[in-house]
Amino acid sequence: SQSNSSPNPYSSTPKVLSGKPASGARMNATFVTLARNSDVWEISRSIRQVEDRFNHNYNYDWVFLNDAEFDDTFKKVTTALTSGRTRYGKIDSEHWGFPDFIDQDKARKVREDMHERKIIYGDSISYRHMCRYESGFFFRHPIMLEYEWYWRVEPSIELFCDVAYDPFVFMAENKKKYSFVLSLYEYVETIPTLWDSVKGFMKQHPEHIVPDNAMEFLSDDGGNTYNHCHFWSNFEVGNLDWLRSKAYVDFFDHLDKDGGFFYERWGDAPVHSIAAGLLLNKSEIHFFNDIAYYHVPFTHCPTGEQTRLDLKCHCNPKDNFDWNGYSCTKRYFEMNKLPLPEGYEKEQ
Ligand code: GDP
Ligand code: MN
Numbered sequence: 001s002q003s004n005s006s007p008n009p010y011s012s013t014p015k016v017l018s019g020k021p022a023s024g025a026r027m028n029a030t031f032v033t034l035a036r037n038s039d040v041w042e043i044s045r046s047i048r049q050v051e052d053r054f055n056h057n058y059n060y061d062w063v064f065l066n067d068a069e070f071d072d073t074f075k076k077v078t079t080a081l082t083s084g085r086t087r088y089g090k091i092d093s094e095h096w097g098f099p100d101f102i103d104q105d106k107a108r109k110v111r112e113d114m115h116e117r118k119i120i121y122g123d124s125i126s127y128r129h130m131c132r133y134e135s136g137f138f139f140r141h142p143i144m145l146e147y148e149w150y151w152r153v154e155p156s157i158e159l160f161c162d163v164a165y166d167p168f169v170f171m172a173e174n175k176k177k178y179s180f181v182l183s184l185y186e187y188v189e190t191i192p193t194l195w196d197s198v199k200g201f202m203k204q205h206p207e208h209i210v211p212d213n214a215m216e217f218l219s220d221d222g223g224n225t226y227n228h229c230h231f232w233s234n235f236e237v238g239n240l241d242w243l244r245s246k247a248y249v250d251f252f253d254h255l256d257k258d259g260g261f262f263y264e265r266w267g268d269a270p271v272h273s274i275a276a277g278l279l280l281n282k283s284e285i286h287f288f289n290d291i292a293y294y295h296v297p298f299t300h301c302p303t304g305e306q307t308r309l310d311l312k313c314h315c316n317p318k319d320n321f322d323w324n325g326y327s328c329t330k331r332y333f334e335m336n337k338l339p340l341p342e343g344y345e346k347e348q
Pocket of ligand 1: 153
């Protein structure tokens with residue numbers, strides 16, 4: 001059914017606001033977290049940091065999505081920690097499960113084989129449902145339809161610096177649609193035929209490929225092969241209308257039909273990244289140097305000492321991944337012909 005948002009008895013509206021209310025434009029935006037009940041303490045750590053570093057001044061909503069019902073503990077704890085309205089949605093079984101065109105035997109053999117080869121999450125069914133959900137459905141959840149902008153937050157992340165302005169306002173004012181803080185090379189074993197599927201899409205839907213796209217970030221040979229660069233999607237600030245656009249939905253549907261979410265282990269990070277790279281103008285993809293972030297095992301600590309002092313950062317600049325050889329962030333700067341941020345040589 002579509003009426004899958006459960007009422008939240010712990011949400012007092014209006015809340016007693018702990019920070020100063022936001023001044024200026026307020027965006028139609030929300031935090032969004034996909035989580036299980038067992039993630040409650042790990043997501044609590046993330047919420048506390050996001051609230052302390054940013055949201056206590058803004059009180060944006062927080063949407064929690066789950067393939068099962070959230071329990072009372074999860075709702076009670078997360079509502080107590082957030083400054084904005086909390087909302088809890090159950091995911092429709094049509095959006096979390098095997099589509100009927102998937103050959104179950106083939107999918108099972110893949111999981112067994114990946115288990116033998118010790119590929120991370122290679123034997124997991126739920127991880128595949130999660131990746132497919134984040135790739136194709138979270139933005140179409142009935143609760144999410146009410147919003148234009150989202151900021152994705154996962155359990156156990158850290159924010160090391162104050163966020164001194166509203167990233168949603170920044171995105172809107174600067175005509176951005178997608179953003180990242182960390183980029184890296186995808187584990188090839190999980191996506192051997194993803195690029196073949198992407199090429200099929202490009203052939204079938206040339207009308208969706210934007211002329212001034214970011215192909216240069218994704219491919220070193222003009223699109224013949226994928227270089228495996230992707231934006232790490234456990235952090236995203238992005239535009240939901242873009243994800244709901246015909247271009248994005250056609251892209252997702254094309255990939256989905258090719259079956260790689262189950263016959264391989266396609267992640268939502270390369271899927272979102274390739275979509276951003278081909279369906280957006282490259283100027284619509286933003287790198288937030290000033291949002292300091294950690295998700296195991298990588299850190300983005302802002303380049304530039306003055307930035308770190310101004311924003312009261314507590315990350316060690318030596319941990320910054322950006323100028324490491326396994327990061328793709330330098331390629332993003334090169335593609336946009338941007339000078340590398342001041343101080344990057346000292347911090348690589
Ligand atoms: P990793 O970051 O790739 O190691 O994967 P995570 O375990 O962090 O999962 C990514 C996101 O999906 C996190 O927000 C998890 O809480 C969430 N998640 C993963 N698996 C499930 C699941 O089976 N059910 C639900 N409801 N959420 C899940
Ligand atoms: Mn995670």
